[in-house]
Amino acid sequence: MDTIFNKVDAKGRVSLPSDYRAIVKELSTEIVCYRSLTAPCIEGCTEELLDKLATEIENATDFFSETQDNLTNLIFGDAKRFTFDSTGRIMLTEKLLKHASITDTAVFVGKGRKFQIWNPENWEKEEARIRAEALKNRPTLTRKTEGE
Amino acid sequence: MDTIFNKVDAKGRVSLPSDYRAIVKELSTEIVCYRSLTAPCIEGCTEELLDKLATEIENATDFFSETQDNLTNLIFGDAKRFTFDSTGRIMLTEKLLKHASITDTAVFVGKGRKFQIWNPENWEKEEARIRAEALKNRPTLTRKTEGE
DNA sequence: CTATACCTTATGGTATATCATGGGTTTTTA
DNA sequence: TAAAAACCCATGATATACCATAAGGTATAG
Numbered sequence: 001m002d003t004i005f006n007k008v009d010a011k012g013r014v015s016l017p018s019d020y021r022a023i024v025k026e027l028s029t030e031i032v033c034y035r036s037l038t039a040p041c042i043e044g045c046t047e048e049l050l051d052k053l054a055t056e057i058e059n060a061t062d063f064f065s066e067t068q069d070n071l072t073n074l075i076f077g078d079a080k081r082f083t084f085d086s087t088g089r090i091m092l093t094e095k096l097l098k099h100a101s102i103t104d105t106a107v108f109v110g111k112g113r114k115f116q117i118w119n120p121e122n123w124e125k126e127e128a129r130i131r132a133e134a135l136k137n138r139p140t141l142t143r144k145t146e147g148e
Numbered sequence: 149m150d151t152i153f154n155k156v157d158a159k160g161r162v163s164l165p166s167d168y169r170a171i172v173k174e175l176s177t178e179i180v181c182y183r184s185l186t187a188p189c190i191e192g193c194t195e196e197l198l199d200k201l202a203t204e205i206e207n208a209t210d211f212f213s214e215t216q217d218n219l220t221n222l223i224f225g226d227a228k229r230f231t232f233d234s235t236g237r238i239m240l241t242e243k244l245l246k247h248a249s250i251t252d253t254a255v256f257v258g259k260g261r262k263f264q265i266w267n268p269e270n271w272e273k274e275e276a277r278i279r280a281e282a283l284k285n286r287p288t289l290t291r292k293t294e295g296e
Numbered sequence: 297c298t299a300t301a302c303c304t305t306a307t308g309g310t311a312t313a314t315c316a317t318g319g320g321t322t323t324t325t326a
Numbered sequence: 327t328a329a330a331a332a333c334c335c336a337t338g339a340t341a342t343a344c345c346a347t348a349a350g351g352t353a354t355a356g
Contacts, residue, residue, distance in 0.1 A: 007307065011341085015306050032149075037282055054260050063204060069186065070278045076258040077275070080150040081167070085343055088305080155317065159331085163316050233333065236315080299356085306349075313342075323332070 004108045005120065012097060013089045014106050020115060021088050033092065033117075034079040035099040040122055042096045045114035050079060092117075149258040153268065160245070161237045162254050168263060169236050181240065181265075182227040183247040185219075188270055190244045193262035198227060240265075 004017040016024075016031070024031055024046055033044045053075065061068040082090040097103075100119055107118040118126065152165040164172075164179070172179055172194055181192045205219050230238040240250075248254075248267055255266040266274065 009307070013307085018305060037279065038286070063201075064185075066186070070281060072259040073257060073264070073275075074278050074282055076149050076260045077151050079258070083342085087307085087344085089307085091341070157317070157319095161317090166315060231332095235317085235334090237317090239331070297356105300354090302351105302353080304349105304351080306347105308347080309345085311342100311344080313340105315338105315340080317337090317339100319334105319336085321332105321334075323330105325330080326328095 002110065003123075006106055006108065008092070008097070008102060008104055008106050012092045012094070014092060014117075015087070015089050016084050017108050018088065020108065020110070021084065030081050030083040031090070032079050032081055033090075033096060034075070035096060036116065037074075039116075039126065040119070041100045041109075041126075042092070042102075042117040043111075043114055044082075044117065047081065049113055050075065149260075150256075151258065151271075152256045154254055154256065156240075156245075156250060156252050156254050160239050162240060162265075163235070163237050164232050165256050166236065168256065168258070169232065178229050178231040179238070180227050180229055181238075181244060182223055183244060184264065185222055187264070187274070188267070189248045189257075190240070190250075190265040191262060192230075192265065195229070197261055198223075 002019075004019075006015050006017065008014050028046070030047065031044050032047050032050050033042050036043045054072065057068060057071050057075075061071070080093065080096075082092070084090045092102075092106075100106075100117060101122060102117065102119045105120050107120050107123045109116045109118060109123065150165070150167060152167075154163050154165065156162050176194070178195070179192050180195050180198050181190050184191045202220070202224070228241065228244075230240070232238045240254075244265075245251075248265060249270060250265065250267050253268050255268050255271045257264045257266060257271065
């Protein structure tokens, strides 16, 4: 998956890049999007992945625990299903667009089993940051990820 | 899933968001609501889930023996069935609305298998609190849940 | 090796269906 | 009998589905 720039029209519609669609389509015709917790961008994935995460939370925390309560609110309160039509577009909400400061162009960035949607300028900065960081931590990284 | 703001009309009626309805409708046309034990909000789910919760409480007797009675009383004594009509609306009771301080607008917050109903201002505060908290505990979280 | 035809994908526009919400009417119940 | 709740219909807003066009890329034929 590479980085793709697509236009956002006046209604908030964006074409999900065809490569992304192809992967999702094997399972369904919808994705889930939510505001990234740590970055000014939108994150997307399949519902399956989100369900898996929810199950993990349920297993790792107690039913009545504050942690479980907070996490489920955080994840499911924010996440929204987006079905894409025959032309492969989704309609992003105001909340999501605002969080990522996206107006007329959205940058799709593949992240393995999920992806991110950025404002072009912000992504440019982020990419530079990531590259610098990766270079700095290279020795540690290679040791850690051995199994991949 | 998702957070949705709906109006409460003069008669106390609220539209249950269509996405929520779609999931419930496969089974029936009613949900169960009760006052949250931990937060100033209303909680809602299907009757099936409440039954499951009852079983879980029973199974956890070893750990909750003291509080089991209290829990069952609090939840089941409070829970009430709400059928939604052809337009998808329910009529919440005074008791529930008062507990959540809801007057003219109700915020539906998805929690996976259940949902919460909040007063807009309270939810805004709660959401900010949760997100800040999650950000602070991020290292711990990611280790536990292996994803984000 | 180049040009043309074809296919895929992105994007703009439009019509249709859905949903939230308001109001009115009937039925229940206290 | 009065108040409240369930039911029904109407409407405006909005999202969704669909069609048409444009642009880019690839394969094939000349």
